[in-house]
Amino acid sequence: MPVTPFHFGPGAALHAVAPKHISFIAFCTANVLIDIESLCNLVQQRYPVHAFFHTYIGATLVIGAVIGLFAGCKWFAERYWLPDMFGWRRLRMRQVATGAALGAWSHVVFDSIMHHDIQPFWPFSIANPLLDLVPLWALHLGCAVAGLIGLLVAVGRWYIGGDKSLLD
Secondary structure (H helix, E strand, O other): OOOOHHHHHHHHHHHHHOOOOOOHHHHHHHHHHHHHHHHHHHHOOOOOOOOHHHOHHHHHHHHHHHHHHHHHHHHHHHHOOOOOHHHHHHOOHHHHHHHHHHHHHHHHHHHHHHOOOOOOOOOOOOOOOOOOOOOHHHHHHHHHHHHHHHHHHHHHHHHHHOOOOOOO
């Protein structure tokens, strides 16, 4: 399913553990950008549904796109008005790059485990050694539990310490 919220769970946990180093916004943006390809392929009934951006090369290009999008938005916001939802203007480029990289590459890993049409190492190999590595229910449960833990840690940090990096 394109843009599945299960992908966001590990990002929430990673951001909760290292909020000053990992941007949750960039993590989610990378995941959504990757799944736009799948959504387009589904709508146009093209196979494979999980194509170029579900490879490590494609995901790496998505990382660059997220960084470029952030830099462009930051440049624009310095000259014109853009809303600062979730405090994105406080983010540093390193946080964005780390969040985007973790988001994009984990997306390929998780989808490689569950989707038969992925060739994550293309063009070097059409093999998918991660396919069915763990049962689908375990993958989904792990992502959901990671998200719940991440949310609880972030809310606890915000409630107790006033940490404003709940979502950035």
